[in-house]
Amino acid sequence: MTHDALLSAQGIDKSFFGVKVLDGVDFSLRGGEIHALLGENGAGKSTLVKILTGAYRRDAGAMWLDGQEVEPRSVAEAQALGIGTVYQEVNLLDNLTVAENLYLGRQPRRMGMIDRRRMRGDAATLLARYGVGADPDETLAHYPVAVRQIIAIARAVDLSGKVLFLDEPTASLDAREVQALFTVLRQLRAQGLGIVIITHFLDQVYQIADRVTVLRNGRMVGSRAIAELPRRDLVAMMLGRELAEATAHRGSGATQPDTPAAFLFEGYGKRGSIAPFDLDIRPGEVVGIAGLLGSGRTETARLMFGIDRPDSGQAAVDGQPVTLHSPQDAIGHGFGMCPEERKTDGIVGDLSVRQNIVLALQASRGWARPIPRREADALAERYIKALDIRPPDPNRPIKFLSGGNQQKAILARWLATDPRLLILDEPTRGIDIGAHAEIINLIEKLREDGMALVVISSEIEELVAFSTRVIVLSDRHHVRELRGAEITAEAIVEAMAVPGDAA
Amino acid sequence: MTKLKQLRPQLLALAVVLVLIGLISPGFFSVTVQNGRLYGSLIDVGVRVAPVALLAIGMTLVIATKGIDLSVGAVMAITGAVAATLVADGHSVPVVLAVSLALGLVCGIWNGVLVAFLDIQPIIATLILMVAGRGIAQLITGGVILTFNDPAFSFIGSGAVLGIPMPILIWLAMGLAVGLLVRRSALGLLIEAVGINRRASMLVGVRARFLILATYAISGLCAAMAGMIVTADIHGADANNAGLWLELDAILAVVIGGTSLAGGRFSITASLIGALIIQALNTGILMSGWPPEFNLIVKAVVIVAILTLQSPAVADELSVLRGMLRRKGAKS
Amino acid sequence: DLTVGFSQIGSESGWRAAETTVTQQQAKERGIDLKFADAQQKQENQIKAVRGFIAQGVDAILIAPVVATGWDEVLGEAKEAEIPVILLDRQIDAPDDLYLTAVTSDQVFEGKVAGEWLVKDVGDKACKVVELQGTTGSSPAINRKKGFEEAIAGKSNITIARSQTGDFTRTKGKEVMESFIKAENGGKDICAVYAHNDDMAVGAIQAIKEAGLKPGTDIKVVSIDAVPDIFLAMQAGEANATVELTPNMAGPAFDVLEKFKADGTLPPKWIQTESKLFTQADDPKGVYESKKDLGY
């Protein structure tokens, strides 16, 4: 066999705890191509990337770079070979500054000392390419996940001499940033770099990729040029079955203004975070929240759920004024919330899937009333089946699940509490198209069952698909509310561009 | 039964340590009944481990929340001093017990408030009481060894029920009580959740601050009990030395028991076995007849050996090795 | 009126507490303003304290040195500032022009007194002794061991069978004694225990009793310090002998200091305190009464 590709791998095997998650995977990447690596949640994409970039050791197989057999034992070695990577969960360091993150391990030096001034300058130049105005001297913790994502990409791109791996880089980016990223990727392709991108957005695949490789259950299903692969066939390849994609607005659940609002926020706001807003939510309603990055969507959710304390306005549930000064308060009134940052705010890594699923319910019952093991098993089994969490093992520590499956488990956690109002911040982030459709169906079904939902999403099509109303945010102001037939992708995009103080 | 399997490394280490000691001093395993009371070196290990075992119970919970409690030694001194003062003043045992335990609880709550509500880093928060607490204890005793002569109270330290010395019964009972409390309620799960990811736990409505406070309170209670046992044992309160550096032994016991200092999953039983390993080692050194200059070296070497064998890295290597052997066996 | 700085080691034992109390009492009686600094067992803290005293310009400095070495420099500074220094209860390795005098016992001698008592007491009978050492590396532990060994040297009937550290504490004294008893045939082979201080001896006595033996009879108990509690044990016949280390080091120190300040009388470089042996014959009850309020 010849290894004339830029990077190729053959017969890659990997097992965790005796379970094979990669089974004889072959992969090859040419220079000057953008190669999409696709597959369902848990198919083994991230694991393959980690193996090819030195983060994990493979059990069997071999890899070649430029025809030379290589064996990176650490990420540092891979970087030295010219392989740059953005891993799925943004792996940057919150405690370092933006510039330090960008140049960790390769800081410009003068006379053996780090040249901080030059590092700052370089960082600013680098970020400017992506349209991010982050202060190179500020700690990363200051910035939301999207900005961090871009910084991680900028870092990886900058240090990849030959190959660039991007594991779901666009998950938390909005359309504008995605385009900025793609522009950069195209330039890199023109320079002869080989780029591997993992994403669950098929639109993006068709927009940017030259070739796709599909994994299913740890095996390679096939590798094709994108031009000769219709969308329907691609989906079938990934899922092993056909899927009816639905994205049009279903017009379902038109608002019922006659029913009184069960959840009411009036003049609710917090200085420095979100301008005072009014919001009313009825049972059986999905309120979508749209906005650009940093427009204050997450802040709205945090305020409603009692994580941040408001400094103006009041909230009422069923007509009774309530104080929501902590998540416990909110949960006590039947609220639930899936946070945006899964790794830091969502999963409790070392606990099992079952324990993660029952955690919210247990917390609301109090420590003195433990959920009996039988009930916990039943709950876990039910939601693992309902949301198709894979592998369907309730005893596995959740940190060993793939990203998308973790997201499902967190969703299950709140469903188990049977909330009256469920706030979902980017619920479909990192979820494969099969599961994506399932979650949209689930939202639909919960709404029909009379639950009130607030869903934040960067995917406008998806908002259009399930929302009964859409609130559009801009510059930390609620600028527009769209109802019924007004809800179209164009209308949302248009409203997002309205400056915040114009409202 | 999965439980026993999880405890295997600790049990194995304990067995190895015991066997080694048995080789050095052959009389080690002989247990007889004397004056209606079990008697022998093995029993001594059980009795002498009581303070560290009790501390390790509380420490396990604290460490599970990602904390650490350096003050337990000082709390022992305080409660011991107070107990001795009360006993010397002729108060009845129930009063002494109640007051001392309450005091331990107060100390624990103080630590808990600093850590959970003022968000002071646990090492420093408890260092404050570690330094000041011993001073408080000395203030109570006036720096002298406060002796008393009260058979009822001394019973805690040197009495026996059905031939089993009280200290053994106390730490067993406390271990059982706390173990049941955290495992039969949801406390254990919630404590682990807080230790693994406090932010996420708070977002699902877990009262993290309350739980953290509770663990330090329990740790204070355990320290109070340990303090009373030590006091009852020597019929006096030695504020200067009671519990000195015992916090390190307790932490070590927890670590040998396999609970990670980074918080999260914990096992009280394993910590107790850890404490037994340390005490067996101490007693073994005393029985060996080696000069005291060697004590620390021997202790360090054995601990390093145990932890090395238990370490995840070595466990991985071993399982790989085992797998290879099995495969080879299958092939041939 | 004099202002005197006193750098005390710490408060690790009852004896130490008594020394502090007695020093304060003595100062008060003489109208001396005593500045007290507790070093928490650390030499560096003592040095800091002495420097602090010098900076404050005290009239004299008392030091109970935690260790013999390492004083040259700071005592040099005191000398330069013309502040006389008196050492309490321990000698140091430094030129003796750096301090006015040292009021101490002779720790080796203490051990020797204890050993000689035992030699006399057992006569020609074979005797296996177990030894409870002080904190490993501390000077009383080293010296008291040495003195005892000197006293029994040449007596082939007396041997030290086991020797372990009991850290000068009751708890450890008891624990170590327990293991000695188990290791030596249930204690039947042990004829005497020598403890480097009384606290360990008290712990050992409890261990002996709990093993069903009679301390003072089955196993003889000899120790050093003469703290009140050991006299109670002696009175009960459970301890046999102790060697006194007086907590009143400050009295003689203030005496010579006052003379020195008055007319420059130079005292001898070493004022040795008495290392008196007490046995059950010496009215333990009476001694206890006289000592119990001294702050032990």
Add this chain to the structure above:
Amino acid sequence: MIRARYLPFVATVLIFVVAYALCALQFPNMLSFRVLGNLLTDNAFLGIAAVGMTFVILSGGIDLSMGSVIAFTSVFVAVLVRAGVHPALAFALALAVSTSFGALMGLTIHALKMPAFVVTLAGMFLARGAAFLISTDSVPISHDFLKQLKGIYIQLPDKGKLSFLAILMLLAFAVGVILAHRTRFGANVYALGGSEQSAELMGVPLRKTMIQLYAFSGFMAGLAGLAYTLYTSAGYSLATVGVELDAIAAVVVGGTLLTGGSGLVLGTLFGVLIQGLIQTYIVFDGTLSSWWTKIVIGMLLFAFIVLQRLILLVSERRAAIRASSGG
């Protein structure tokens, strides 16, 4: 405007200055170059050790072996010098031993994936035990070389001295500051403290950094041991028990987070000075009994920590308000 990450440092400095002023008000003698010089000299060995401890803590680790290593070094040097080895050679040997000891601990922590707390606790037992084996007696040393070293100082007004030890400590801090903020090693240490896993995925060589880190802390412990040897002209196996806790307290009071990744080396200097100040104050006061000394140290430590938190809280609040009015 002060950046949020410098706030703990600023708070520490502020507290130190205010506290010193208060002390000086009560005891005017304390406001002298002599006391200031003493403050630096007397805490030199602690300061040097604390530099090493700062790095270890910045990485999210801890080094409990420091006190024992200091004692070991002092005994080791003293015994060598007594045996006729030139002090300079003895110093070099001691540093080599302590550095390798640290490196070995770092290797153990990394290779066996054991927590630093336990490995260094075992290291603490080992080093102390080794010191006992060399000599339980305290061993005095005197040598012209040592006298020459001590003869190096800068005279300050009113009998104050910036002694050799003080200079050595300030140098150690200077080296620490440069190492932490101007070298890749320092950046890697901060990275480890942020998240070991992320650092690894960003290409930080874990093994190398870990070994270098603990070797550095071993080196600093050794250097602190040498400083201690010079300070007392002796080696003693029971010396500096619990100094690691003092060093940790100094690091934390200096504004470094024990969880790692955040803090400044210079903050530790002020942490050390604050501790020294507390002790100096207690000596000047001179009325505290042994137990009140402990209680007061505890209370002052508490006061400093709470004050620091308050300053941080207030300034965070102010920053939030400023942000809202500005945006």
